[in-house]
Amino acid sequence: MANGMFSRTDRSILGRWWWTVDRPMLAALLALMILGVMLVTTASPPVALRLNLSEFHFVIRHVFFLTPALFLLLGLSLCSPRAIWRIATIILGCSILGLILVLFVGNEVKGAQRWISLFGFSIQPSEFMKPSFAVLSAWFLSRWREQPGFPGQWIATGLFLIVVSLLVLQPDIGMTVVTAAIFGAQVCLAGFPLWIICALGIGGIAALFGAYFMLPHFQSRMDRFLDPASGDNYQVSKSLEAFREGGLMGVGPGQGEVKLSIPDAHADFIYAVAAEEMGMWFALVILGIYAFIIMRGLKRLSDSDNLFSILATGGILTMFGLQSVVHMGSSVNALPAKGMTLPFISYGGSSLWAIALAMGMVLALTRRQPRTSVAKGGSIARGFFARSDAQQGA
Amino acid sequence: MSLVTRLRKARLRIEGSKRSALDMAHGRLTLIGLGFSVLYLIVAARVVDLTLLQGVLPRLNGTVAEQAIETDKQQIAVLRADVTDRNGVLLATSLETASLYADPALISDPVRVAAALSKAVPGAVYGETLEKLQRKGRFIWLKRNLTPEEQYRILEMGEPGLQFKTEYKRIYPQGELAAHMVGYGSVDGQGLAGIERSFDELLAKGGKPLALTLDIRLQHILRRETDRAIREFSARGGAGVIMDVVTGEILAATSLPDFDPQNPSAASPEQLFNNVTLGVYEPGSTMKIFSTAALLDLKNPGLGMTFDTSKPLKVGRHTIHDYHPENRPMTIPEVFMHSSNIGSALMGQMVGTEGLRNFYKDIGMLDPVDIEISEKGRPLAPAQWRDINTLTAAFGHGISVSPLHIVAAASSIVRGGTLVKPTLILNEAQAYGAKNAANESEIRIVSPQTSHRMRQLMRLVVTDGTARQADVPGYNVGGKTGTAEKIVNGRYDRQKKISSFLGFFPMEAPRYAVFIMVDEPKGTKKSYGYATGGWVAAPAVGAVIGHMAPLLGMEPHPLNEEDDLSFTLKPYLHDKKEEGGQLATFTTE
Numbered sequence: 016m017a018n019g020m021f022s023r024t025d026r027s028i029l030g031r032w033w034w035t036v037d038r039p040m041l042a043a044l045l046a047l048m049i050l051g052v053m054l055v056t057t058a059s060p061p062v063a064l065r066l067n068l069s070e071f072h073f074v075i076r077h078v079f080f081l082t083p084a085l086f087l088l089l090g091l092s093l094c095s096p097r098a099i100w101r102i103a104t105i106i107l108g109c110s111i112l113g114l115i116l117v118l119f120v121g122n123e124v125k126g127a128q129r130w131i132s133l134f135g136f137s138i139q140p141s142e143f144m145k146p147s148f149a150v151l152s153a154w155f156l157s158r159w160r161e162q163p164g165f166p167g168q169w170i171a172t173g174l175f176l177i178v179v180s181l182l183v184l185q186p187d188i189g190m191t192v193v194t195a196a197i198f199g200a201q202v203c204l205a206g207f208p209l210w211i212i213c214a215l216g217i218g219g220i221a222a223l224f225g226a227y228f229m230l231p232h233f234q235s236r237m238d239r240f241l242d243p244a245s246g247d248n249y250q251v252s253k254s255l256e257a258f259r260e261g262g263l264m265g266v267g268p269g270q271g272e273v274k275l276s277i278p279d280a281h282a283d284f285i286y287a288v289a290a291e292e293m294g295m296w297f298a299l300v301i302l303g304i305y306a307f308i309i310m311r312g313l314k315r316l317s318d319s320d321n322l323f324s325i326l327a328t329g330g331i332l333t334m335f336g337l338q339s340v341v342h343m344g345s346s347v348n349a350l351p352a353k354g355m356t357l358p359f360i361s362y363g364g365s366s367l368w369a370i371a372l373a374m375g376m377v378l379a380l381t382r383r384q385p386r387t388s389v390a391k392g393g394s395i396a397r398g399f400f401a402r403s404d405a406q407q408g409a
Numbered sequence: 410m411s412l413v414t415r416l417r418k419a420r421l422r423i424e425g426s427k428r429s430a431l432d433m434a435h436g437r438l439t440l441i442g443l444g445f446s447v448l449y450l451i452v453a454a455r456v457v458d459l460t461l462l463q464g465v466l467p468r469l470n471g472t473v474a475e476q477a478i479e480t481d482k483q484q485i486a487v488l489r490a491d492v493t494d495r496n497g498v499l500l501a502t503s504l505e506t507a508s509l510y511a512d513p514a515l516i517s518d519p520v521r522v523a524a525a526l527s528k529a530v531p532g533a534v535y536g537e538t539l540e541k542l543q544r545k546g547r548f549i550w551l552k553r554n555l556t557p558e559e560q561y562r563i564l565e566m567g568e569p570g571l572q573f574k575t576e577y578k579r580i581y582p583q584g585e586l587a588a589h590m591v592g593y594g595s596v597d598g599q600g601l602a603g604i605e606r607s608f609d610e611l612l613a614k615g616g617k618p619l620a621l622t623l624d625i626r627l628q629h630i631l632r633r634e635t636d637r638a639i640r641e642f643s644a645r646g647g648a649g650v651i652m653d654v655v656t657g658e659i660l661a662a663t664s665l666p667d668f669d670p671q672n673p674s675a676a677s678p679e680q681l682f683n684n685v686t687l688g689v690y691e692p693g694s695t696m697k698i699f700s701t702a703a704l705l706d707l708k709n710p711g712l713g714m715t716f717d718t719s720k721p722l723k724v725g726r727h728t729i730h731d732y733h734p735e736n737r738p739m740t741i742p743e744v745f746m747h748s749s750n751i752g753s754a755l756m757g758q759m760v761g762t763e764g765l766r767n768f769y770k771d772i773g774m775l776d777p778v779d780i781e782i783s784e785k786g787r788p789l790a791p792a793q794w795r796d797i798n799t800l801t802a803a804f805g806h807g808i809s810v811s812p813l814h815i816v817a818a819a820s821s822i823v824r825g826g827t828l829v830k831p832t833l834i835l836n837e838a839q840a841y842g843a844k845n846a847a848n849e850s851e852i853r854i855v856s857p858q859t860s861h862r863m864r865q866l867m868r869l870v871v872t873d874g875t876a877r878q879a880d881v882p883g884y885n886v887g888g889k890t891g892t893a894e895k896i897v898n899g900r901y902d903r904q905k906k907i908s909s910f911l912g913f914f915p916m917e918a919p920r921y922a923v924f925i926m927v928d929e930p931k932g933t934k935k936s937y938g939y940a941t942g943g944w945v946a947a948p949a950v951g952a953v954i955g956h957m958a959p960l961l962g963m964e965p966h967p968l969n970e971e972d973d974l975s976f977t978l979k980p981y982l983h984d985k986k987e988e989g990g991q992l993a994t995f996t997t998e
Contacts, residue, residue: 065569160430200441206433249514249547258459262468276569295460299453306449313442317435325434329441340448347455 051360058288059281084371091375103150113140114181146373153326200333257291265294305339491618507573516570529562593670620835622658638949642930648684654820689809693893696805746874757803772818826860828852869975879947883965888912890942910946
């Protein structure tokens with residue numbers, strides 16, 4: 016039926032979009048948004064009441080943020096790679112500015128300065144930094160591979176060091192790890208020898224050890240994961256209880272009790288709420304959707320012959336996948352408890368826009384590029400020339 | 410710098426073709442895909458593990474309770490088994506109650522919560538509660554075992570930081586009545602004394618109630634009469650035992666002063682002390698039951714054999730006196746009935762040191778008593794048993810045993826001469842009158858003839874001797890009084906006595922032993938200043954028998970004088986009215 020909306024020969028913007036965009040991935044992302052509204056609706060009222068807010072405070076705000084996020088996602092997916100590159104450049108510039116600003120005027124929350132107030136919204140610049148950084152570093156790395164003599168790898172590394180040091184200054188270990196993972200994935204895709212990647216990995220682990228000894232709150236969180244008896248594990252133990260309680264089919268929508276006792280039930284532990292109320296099958300369906308998005312994206316890239324697209328999308332997908340794994344892994348105590356939202360599902364306010372930005376870029380960059388666009392020259396499209404060769408190879 | 414050159418080399422190597430860069434990227438995409446597959450599989454496996462293996466399966470197997478224990482070690486409360494008396498009357502039971510604890514981290518306004526709590530729960534002091542609520546940590550007990558009403562009031566407060574744990578409170582519906590036998594437990598339900606302690610593991614497992622041999626009705630009678638004797642003679646304390654001499658079952662056992670097992674922490678050490686099995690005392694003349702039985706059984710003398718009690722007996726630097734010197738030779742029944750120390754000492758001398766010590770050993774006087782509670786006193790006997798020890802041990806001095814020792818050993822003698830083992834645990838399907846197969850002892854202590862003679866002698870003590878106040882018409886009580894001086898600072902103190910009476914009835918076929926001991930009684934006008942076993946304990950035992958016999962459905966059997974057991978002993982008694990004291994006859998049975 017949907018195919019009936021646009022004919023294959025439709026040459027309008029929307030028609031081209033429909034036939035080139037990754038429709039299954041788009042469907043999966045929309046499904047996540049719908050599930051998110053459902054779960055925030057059931058998980059957030061007790062949290063809101065505890066904070067003396069009105070019962071549906073978070074639900075209303077979630078929908079309020081989600082609607083622009085949806086348009087952002089769709090709008091970006093219409094864009095060409097070149098436009099994506101431009102948008103990313105602007106956003107990265109703004110968010111680096113924001114990261115610097117945050118150090119001086121940020122609101123301190125739980126021992127770290129991460130938030131900045133803008134037009135009445137609390138915005139975390141690092142959220143917007145991640146996808147735009149992925150696009151920019153992908154561009155530099157792909158330029159380096161395709162244009163001999165261009166020192167893209169050093170520019171990308173420099174950019175990486177700048178954003179990471181800004182993140183460490185906040186301090187925000189979670190974001191640092193995610194950013195490092197993005198860059199690591201891109202370096203890996205860009206074809207750096209594996210030993211360099213291993214060295215970077217070891218360096219990352221060493222950095223984590225350093226953080227362990229430098230940052231008390233990070234140290235205590237690791238200690239609690241490694242030895243649950245050593246300290247307060249309240250949220251995680253409640254979360255595990257929720258999974259056991261949920262069983263196969265769950266206790267029923269709205270019937271869960273874990274949300275009554277977990278302070279972050281609507282955000283960092285929404286997966287536990289889902290498992291308790293709907294059971295194992297539902298938890299696995301959510302997990303399956305994330306896995307599908309990642310695998311679908313990677314599959315799509317392996318058909319692509321645009322190195323820039325591969326690097327940018329690979330980086331963003333790594334970020335997206337890592338965030339979902341960390342959230343779900345924390346709530347089943349397979350990872351140290353790290354407050355990370357479940358993309359598109361958790362209540363997250365402005366971070367919803369950041370994730371919509373990221374996935375909008377993925378949709379844009381994974382669109383099947385019509386041959387006609389190949390002829391366009393310029394720095395961005397330079398990689399597109401290789402397309403015909405690759406297709407013959409495939 | 411070498412890194413830079415190597416990177417450059419690497420770049421040059423790959424730069425040959427864009428194609429190779431893309432191929433490389435496609436290969437690495439697979440690598441990343443594999444990495445994510447592993448991560449998602451691990452999380453998925455963990456989800457299945459938690460929900461299915463740890464969530465659903467335990468519920469299917471019905472082991473949710475065990476699971477709860479595993480996840481929350483503080484909720485190890487299994488319903489502890491009840492303890493009942495022989496008729497099923499509850500002596501100890503467990504009630505499910507809620508205990509209040511606080512999670513200080515969830516309490517935002519400790520001042521307000523503490524104020525509300527001190528209003529809602531009696532006994533919650535504001536300052537103390539406030540201090541607890543402000544502590545660091547996530548768990549602090551506020552009050553154990555709330556009443557439902559208290560719990561309701563706290564629930565009404567709706568404070569998320571106040572939470573409940575289900576616990577089981579031990580309830581002793583009979584209060585202090587059988588406190589020392591049943592025992593008590595800690596707040597955490599661990600048995601600390603009595604049956605609660607010795608059967609702690611069994612009771613902790615829950616299940617069927619544990620039935621004791623006690624009969625709460627007899628327990629009440631015994632405690633009442635013992636208490637009355639203690640009050641009447643302004644004594645410090647006392648002990649009482651009722652035992653079925655056929656089965657060895659303890660039907661009642663009381664130790665005074667006693668305590669409320671609900672709140673043992675409020676009791677003094679004296680109250681908690683078990684006088685029946687843990688305390689050891691010099692028993693005094695009740696010990697003569699054993700020295701006399703030893704003589705009759707080992708030497709088989711005629712009852713007419715006389716002992717010279719006219720003057721105090723000097724052995725080494727010790728001198729043995731009689732309380733009421735008769736200053737003349739006495740026959741065995743006379744020595745027993747007047748409770749002559751000199752006569753008994755001479756009997757002990759006849760039995761000999763070896764013989765008497767072995768006899769005491771055989772009837773269990775030298776070992777802790779064999780009973781199912783842990784509070785048992787070890788008898789105090791001379792380490793080096795010399796001849797003087799034999800003389801004093803024969804009339805109950807220089808050796809200390811628990812009241813239960815006396816009751817059990819004397820029961821063995823009067824029941825026919827075979828050893829009886831006292832017990833507190835009711836054998837299944839056993840009621841009054843049924844024989845306890847396990848207690849059909851084959852261990853013979855004395856011959857049936859000796860047993861019969863001892864019954865005669867003990868009946869004589871009640872008809873003509875020191876314990877006339879113990880008689881209950883129709884129930885033909887027999888027994889032996891005991892009055893021991895307490896040792897104070899290593900010397901016998903004439904003013905501080907332990908007075909006791911051990912009675913049996915009906916004497917022609919003894920069924921029940923009733924023992925009462927009173928610690929430091931003081932003579933009254935009514936007793937003409939006497940505080941001996943005959944004046945203090947004998948009437949109390951008589952009162953117990955008078956109440957318990959009809960309760961147990963025993964018909965009184967009044968006997969003619971010539972049918973009475975003691976009648977055949979009359980010829981061995983000197984007629985006190987005759988000057989010079991001639992023996993009436995010398996005929997033997």
